[in-house]
Amino acid sequence: MKQPFYITTTLPYVNTKAHVGHALEFIRADTLARYKALTGFEVFLNTGADEHGVKIYQKAKEEGRDVQEYVDEYAKHLEDLTIKLGMARDVDGITFNFTRTTNKEHTEAAKKFWNICKENGYIEKRKYKGLYCVSDELFIPEKDLVNGRCPNHPDKDLEEVEEENYFFKASAFSEELVDLYENNPDFIFPKERLNEMKSLVEKGLEDFSISRLAEKMPWGIPVPYDPEQVMYVWFDALVNYINVIGWPDDLDSFNKWWPVTQYCGKDNTRQQAAMWQSMLMAANLPPSRRIVVNGFVTSGGVKMSKSLGNIVDPLELIDEFGIDALRYYVLREVNPFEDSDLTKKRFLEVYNANLVNGLGNLVSRVMKMSEDFGVSYTNEQITEVIEAEREDVFSVDSKYREGAEEYRFNDAMDAVFKVVQETDEFIQKEEPFKVIKENKEKALQDVFTCVHSVIKISQMLLPMMPETSEKIVQAVLENKKPEEPIFPRK
Numbered sequence: 001m002k003q004p005f006y007i008t009t010t011l012p013y014v015n016t017k018a019h020v021g022h023a024l025e026f027i028r029a030d031t032l033a034r035y036k037a038l039t040g041f042e043v044f045l046n047t048g049a050d051e052h053g054v055k056i057y058q059k060a061k062e063e064g065r066d067v068q069e070y071v072d073e074y075a076k077h078l079e080d081l082t083i084k085l086g087m088a089r090d091v092d093g094i095t096f097n098f099t100r101t102t103n104k105e106h107t108e109a110a111k112k113f114w115n116i117c118k119e120n121g122y123i124e125k126r127k128y129k130g131l132y133c134v135s136d137e138l139f140i141p142e143k144d145l146v147n148g149r150c151p152n153h154p155d156k157d158l159e160e161v162e163e164e165n166y167f168f169k170a171s172a173f174s175e176e177l178v179d180l181y182e183n184n185p186d187f188i189f190p191k192e193r194l195n196e197m198k199s200l201v202e203k204g205l206e207d208f209s210i211s212r213l214a215e216k217m218p219w220g221i222p223v224p225y226d227p228e229q230v231m232y233v234w235f236d237a238l239v240n241y242i243n244v245i246g247w248p249d250d251l252d253s254f255n256k257w258w259p260v261t262q263y264c265g266k267d268n269t270r271q272q273a274a275m276w277q278s279m280l281m282a283a284n285l286p287p288s289r290r291i292v293v294n295g296f297v298t299s300g301g302v303k304m305s306k307s308l309g310n311i312v313d314p315l316e317l318i319d320e321f322g323i324d325a326l327r328y329y330v331l332r333e334v335n336p337f338e339d340s341d342l343t344k345k346r347f348l349e350v351y352n353a354n355l356v357n358g359l360g361n362l363v364s365r366v367m368k369m370s371e372d373f374g375v376s377y378t379n380e381q382i383t384e385v386i387e388a389e390r391e392d393v394f395s396v397d398s399k400y401r402e403g404a405e406e407y408r409f410n411d412a413m414d415a416v417f418k419v420v421q422e423t424d425e426f427i428q429k430e431e432p433f434k435v436i437k438e439n440k441e442k443a444l445q446d447v448f449t450c451v452h453s454v455i456k457i458s459q460m461l462l463p464m465m466p467e468t469s470e471k472i473v474q475a476v477l478e479n480k481k482p483e484e485p486i487f488p489r490k
Contacts, residue, residue: 002042002093006257006289007033008241010264010272011050011101014074015059018081020297020342021265023314027330028294028409029263030087034463035404037093039394044257045088046244048099049075053233054212057219067219068102075100084315086323086466099244101237109243110236111224113283122169122282128209131158152267166211166229173278174205180277180287188273189407190337193266193293197273205274210235238276242285259289266293292407295339312342321490324465325351331464332413348490354417359457360487362420363472365427366450368481373436375447379477385452386473390459400460409464416460423453451476 009025012018026047033045051071060070079098088094099106117123131140133150140150140158150158181187181198188194211229212220220230241260246253264272269291277287296303299312317326325347333350334340369375393400403411427433427450436443458472468486475482 002040004044004257005033005036005041006044006046006245006260007036008046008244008260008262010262010268011048011099011237011240012078013053013056014049014051014071014078015053015056017074018078018314020312020314021294022078022081023085023326024294024297024330024334025263025265026082026085026087027327028292028336028407030085031327031331031409031463032261032404032407033088033094034091034466037088037091038390038463041093043094044097044245045094046097046099046241046260047082047087048097048240048244049078049101050233050237051075051100051102052220052231052236054217057217060219071102075102081315084318084323086327097244099240101240106236106240106243107221109248110221110231110239112248113239113242113279114231114235115224116284117168117279117282120282120284122172123166123210124169125164126167127162127164128167129160129162131160133158163213163216165209165213165232166223166226167207168210168235168279168282169207170205170275170278171207173281174201176281177201177205177274177277187287187290188269189290189292193269193273193291193337197269200270201274205278208232208275234271234275235279238271238279241276241288247285259286261290261292262288263292263294266295269293293337295335295337297334298339298341299343301341312344312347317344317347321347321351322467322487324468325355325487327465328355328413331409332417334410336408336410351487351490355487356485356489358417359420359468360485362423363454363457363475363486364481366423366447366454367475367479369432369447370451371480373432373440373444373447375444375451375479377448377451377479382455382476385455386459389452389456390462393456393459397460404463412460413464416457416464419453419457419460423450423457426450426453 007029009029012022029045029047033043037043049071056071057067060067063070082098083089087096089096114123133140133152133156144151150156178198178201181194181201185191185194188197210232211223212232214222214228214230218230220233221236223229223231241262242254242258245257247258262272272288273291280287314326329342329347329350334342395401397415400412400415403409403413403415426446430446432443432446432450435446454472455476458469458476461469461472471482471486
């Protein structure tokens with residue numbers, strides 16, 4: 001019986017079109033899911049759309065639109081992006097799920113979760129006055145302000161809010177959270193983020209507001225016993241992680257899949273690693289398995305923004321260069337944990353140098369020699385080689401395996417391109433294109449060695465660039481140079 005593995009992304013807000021940061025998180029989670037499936041796990045891969053909250057409500061009203069119609073449109077845009085990114089919908093060993101926080105199942109689960117936390121004594125009503133960041137959907141304590149503003153959104157004014165809301169008693173779990181971090185040193189990747197959370201929580205986790213007045217912000221899930229209040233978006237949305245795998249109605253399914261490995265952005269660490277974990281503790285549920293924290297993707301060294309005109313649209317990159325070119329850039333050129341830069345110019349340079357001149361050229365060159373020299377092999381022989389190389393890649397190649405297991409897909413990609421480089425060097429050294437005239441047997445053996453290398457590359461790319469992997473295997477099975485370049489020059 002296969003061991004279950006559950007991974008989720010955060011759910012992007014649907015107040016704007018998806019951006020490179022969303023694509024990055026989707027691609028990394030999908031790659032990890034594919035890798036786990038290829039190494040013998042039964043995988044559940046979750047993503048979706050977060051559809052409640054102040055900024056969504058305000059944006060819809062600004063545009064004079066019905067809020068449900070507005071979120072329907074943007075949720076579809078997100079779901080379409082997961083399709084364009086090639087997320088694993090029809091892959092053996094992977095169950096793919098796209099959830100929406102406006103669906104009935106999620107709504108009922110959020111109410112159930114609220115009631116349990118209330119019954120356990122961790123929710124109470126209080127009058128409160130504070131500074132609210134609409135972009136983060138969070139009250140920002142004075143001690144966390146930078147020049148009087150939210151540290152994540154220094155260009156936006158905070159909103160002063162004074163009203164009676166329900167509060168979650170997160171402060172009750174500070175010691176338990178510190179114990180969680182100390183007893184599980186791999187709970188947050190990378191370690192720097194774990195240390196940040198530990199430092200934050202050691203100072204004492206503050207209680208946080210988990211509702212808003214419905215008359216001011218009606219777009220949310222009603223508090224079960226108080227229709228004048230709606231749930232705060234973070235409290236509502238995080239419940240999707242447990243609901244999609246069966247909680248609270250199918251606990252056999254929930255217990256099979258939980259706990260979860262979560263991807264998130266570094267501006268989301270507090271919500272995922274402290275707030276959500278305290279909520280789970282309040283509901284007597286086990287904590288997550290692991291939280292993997294991405295850095296930001298900048299452009300020209302600064303945060304992407306419409307006003308600066310430096311936004312890079314992932315869909316435009318896919319349309320021009322193909323899905324696997326984007327997957328390549330995200331997995332190899334973007335640091336797995338720290339901020340990284342992406343400009344169209346840099347993308348083009350990397351595309352031509354490493355994919356067109358590197359990988360694509362090698363496959364064309366090897367298969368052209370194989371076709372021209374008349375290298376002979378059957379599909380059955382190639383299938384055996386593919387299976388052997390796949391087993392070797394996922395069990396023997398330590399740099400590749402460790403990179404994938406520790407969420408450093410750049411290291412796994414480096415292992416792939418080391419094989420590309422070594423095969424190029426082998427061809428330059430042995431020169432089978434010259435030897436064929438004098439020693440056909442040796443030339444054929446050298447070319448078949450190169451075909452083996454190309455097959456190995458295809459299997460290493462299987463979780464990271466699945467479309468490219470399939471094209472390489474097809475070229476080998478047909479024993480000829482691909483009719484169209486795998487990566488056309490731009």
